Amino acid sequence: MSDNDEPRTDRHINFDAPAALRKWPSLNNQRRTEATGPYLLREGTLDECLREFLDKPAPTRHLYEIHTSPQPPLVADVLSGDLGELARLREFL
Numbered sequence: 001m002s003d004n005d006e007p008r009t010d011r012h013i014n015f016d017a018p019a020a021l022r023k024w025p026s027l028n029n030q031r032r033t034e035a036t037g038p039y040l041l042r043e044g045t046l047d048e049c050l051r052e053f054l055d056k057p058a059p060t061r062h063l064y065e066i067h068t069s070p071q072p073p074l075v076a077d078v079l080s081g082d083l084g085e086l087a088r089l090r091e092f093l
């Protein structure tokens with residue numbers, strides 16, 4: 001396999017950056033509206049938090065956030081929702 005066969009990215013992502021996985025309080029798989037914010041589940045690296053996030057059932061992932069140092073343009077300070085693209089990039093680095 002040549003270098004041209006792999007996806008190219010000119011952007012470096014530091015998956016060893018400190019991060020925290022947080023979860024919003026919920027009831028019936030919906031965020032609690034009276035909650036003041038998400039609570040801490042895990043502190044570690046961006047890679048560790050991303051792996052734990054991806055281990056969560058897909059229908060509940062909207063309740064989770066990863067907080068980390070921003071790495072523009074691909075990594076914001078708060079990551080939520082569909083993080084599949086970020087996970088795929090991790091596999092190639």
